[in-house]
Amino acid sequence: MSETTLGGIAGRMPKFLRRADPAVATAFACIVILLLLGSLYSRSFLSPEYLLQQLKVASFLGVIATGMMLVILLGQIDLSVPWSVATGAMMACAAAAYGHAGVVLAIPFGILCGVAIGIVNGFGVAYLRIPSMIITLATNAVAQGLMVVYTGGFSPQDSATAAMRYLATGSTIPGVPNGVIIWALIGAAMVFVLTRTSFGRAVYGIGNRERAAYLSGIDTRRIVMIAFAVSGGLSAFGGVLLAGYASKAAQSMGDAYLLPSIAAVVLGGTSILGGRGSYLGTVAGVILITLLQSILSVMQMPEAGRQIIYGVVIVAMLLLYGRAPASR
Amino acid sequence: MKDWRYLMAEQRGTLLALGIFIVMFIIYTTNHPAGFTANVVQTAANKGVLLAFVAMAQTLVVITAGIDLSVGMILLLTNCLASWLVVGTPFETTLGVIAVLLAGLVCGAINGAIVIYGRLQPIVATIATGAVYYGIGLLLRPFPGGSVNEDLADALTGKLFDVIPTSLVALLVVVLVVWVPFSRSVFGRAAYAAGSSETAAYMSGVPIRRGKFFAYMLAGLLASIGGLFLTFFTYTGEAAYASGNAYTLFSIAAVVLGGVSLFGGKGSAIGAIFGALAFRTIGDLLFVFDFDPLWQPLFQGVILLIAVSLGAFALFRVRNRLEWFL
Incomplete structure (x- = not known):
């Protein structure tokens, strides 16, 4: 009866529509609406150049949000993003000052510093059982302290290497920026890991109920630790790309990426409680946030207004589809 | 005898924080070039009280097993607002203070809702509402500036009878007017119950929603009192993103040092106050030992890291490995 009719209607829809998560669909619908609103304001919003430019800007956030998503899928959160980004950028630029070997090792060294921050986070969460929100805030403060001591409180003078600039601003395939290619590669790897490997299944399992995952023989603590290390590494890589884009590192370059990365993941339908969400949603969330930022800056909205609209939009969208079930 | 033991167990975190604070303060004053004088105490109190208000605000929310990452931004917003409103004749100033406190209450109520x-x-x-509050603060004060009723500011940051710092008295008054009635009311108990087990509290008909809502609302109010005092100390309003974030971070550190459980349902604002005072004193230890101020952020970060890692000792008491996973 009602179930069969529902099944009948759904059965006639194309397969990808039937399987689509309502949250992901909403996020994509919002992207389309934003683009249409933007095109009312200015014709160039629908031009390929503008859209590619937006994808390029989105790729930095995309890389960072990928790590954030892995951690959120576990039901944890990584608030050390701001200074993981800055540490990655600063350390990569700093390594570049040490001769030829330094230039070659700049990018791996920057990422490694991020991984180190992530390992401290992961150790605290997985083995010491400290709430992730707290330990990541603490490592963020420590990373900030280390960088302040290292730079003397000023923006460092070292500049990015040619390789970093090429990764962020060049284009190997004509017309497609390298940043977008990197994001696509990282995204593809993430989709593979999440859907085709036991690690990915374990991540979803831990996010749903860590106790059950542990009882079914998963070394949950190792998985949590690895996830945090990956998140730290990806944040730092995002920082390396940003440093390449601006050709140097800056003190508070990571501050602008904490809220957007969490928002992108959550707006993409990933449950903040963990265990549920798809990478496609995160892609939608990242593009949505980047477009929102871009439209606000094209409209020459001052920083204050941007922050307000931003916060309001995130709360409003979460109220639309990110609510927890009522306690009954 | 038995009552006494229960009371000790209940207040263990608070007493530990008090102990840490006293030890740190003794180290601080004995190494301070001026020694233990009324002026040194006044300066230390003025710096500590600011954080104490924010830490109290954080405690109220943490007790309900939540967290408020916007307290620092409410502090900034009310600081900017106060630099416009708390000026002029005594009557205008009074209205201004009331408006600032109301603004804090509204911010807290929005979070709660x-x-x-x-x-x-x-x-x-x-985090999202924090961005909004920061934006409004920036709208009010795009550049640092403004002024405040200096008579009131001097009165509240000076010394009473030339000995007791007035800010400490103000803190005591706020504790007596806000914290004590709240923690003893039905709503306060509901906040504790919701933090300790929301399902059990719901099943026993405790008004958890109203209790939590009150906790968030009063947290906004306490943060706005902090914002008022920040204005009294600096005479200006400034919307600095980094300083708002720092206050949020330090409030969490103070709460942890003060023996408030981040899982909710345990601890008191009194403990958080001593935690805040202890954290400020530890941060200032660097100055009396003549270190480069550049090391202060790292030093505070490491203290925070150690403070949060101390909670890991509870793992030794765990008999069943499944209790690792809450």
């Missing part, structure tokens, strides 16, 4: 009635996760919700 979104978290409780909107059923969003406190972390994400308060």
Whole structure:
């Protein structure tokens, strides 16, 4: 009866529509609406150049949000993003000052510093059982302290290497920026890991109920630790790309990426409680946030207004589809 | 005898924080070039009280097993607002103070409404509302500036009878007027119950929603009192993103040092106050030992890291490995 009719209607829809998560669909619908609103304001919003430019800007956030998503899928959160980004950028630029070997090792060294921050986070969460929100805030403060001591409180003078600039601003395939290619590669790897490997299944399992995952023989603590290390590494890589884009590192370059990365993941339908969400949603969330930022800056909205609209939009969208079930 | 033991067990965190604070303060004053004088105490009190207000605000929310990452931004917003409103004749100043406190109350109520009635996760919700509050603060004060009624400011940051710092007295008054009635009311108990086990509290008919809502609202109020005092100390309003974030971070550190459980249902604002005072004193230890101020952020970060890692000792008491996973 009602179930069969529902099944009948759904059965006639194309397969990808039937399987689509309502949250992901909403996020994509919002992207389309934003683009249409933007095109009312200015014709160039629908031009390929503008859209590619937006994808390029989105790729930095995309890389960072990928790590954030892995951690959120576990039901944890990584608030050390701001200074993981800055540490990655600063350390990569700093390594570049040490001769030829330094230039070659700049990018791996920057990422490694991020991984180190992530390992401290992961150790605290997985083995010491400290709430992730707290330990990541603490490592963020420590990373900030280390960088302040290292730079003397000023923006460092070292500049990015040619390789970093090429990764962020060049284009190997004509017309497609390298940043977008990197994001696509990282995204593809993430989709593979999440859907085709036991690690990915374990991540979803831990996010749903860590106790059950542990009882079914998963070394949950190792998985949590690895996830945090990956998140730290990806944040730092995002920082390396940003440093390449601006050709140097800056003190508070990571501050602008904490809220957007969490928002992108959550707006993409990933449950903040963990265990549920798809990478496609995160892609939608990242593009949505980047477009929102871009439209606000094209409209020459001052920083204050941007922050307000931003916060309001995130709360409003979460109220639309990110609510927890009522306690009954 | 038995009552006494229960009371000790209940207040263990608070007493530990008090102990840490006293030890740190003795180290601080004995190494301070001026020694233990009324002026040294006044300066230390003025710096500590600011954080103490924010830590109290954080405690109220943490007790309900939530977290408020917007307290620092409410502090900034009310600081900017106070630099416009708390000026002029005594009557205008009074109205200004009331308006600033109301603004804090409204910010807290918005947080509470979104978290409780909107059923969003406190972390994400308060980061987002924090961005809004920061934006409004920046709208009010795009550049640092403004002024404040200096008579009131001097009165509240000076010394009473040339000995007792007035800010400490103000802190005591706020504790007696806000914290004590709240923690003894039905709503306060509901906040504790919701933090300790929301399902059990719901089943026993405790008004958890109203209790949590009150906790968030009063947290906004306490943060706005902090914002008022910040204006009294600096005479200006400034919307600096980094300083708002620092206050949020330090409030969490103070709460942890003060023996308030981040899982909710345990601890008191009194403990958080001593935690805040202890954290400030530890941060200032660097100055009396003549270190480069550049090391202060790292030093504070390491203290925070150690403080939060101390909670890991509870793992030794765990008999069943499954209790690792809450």
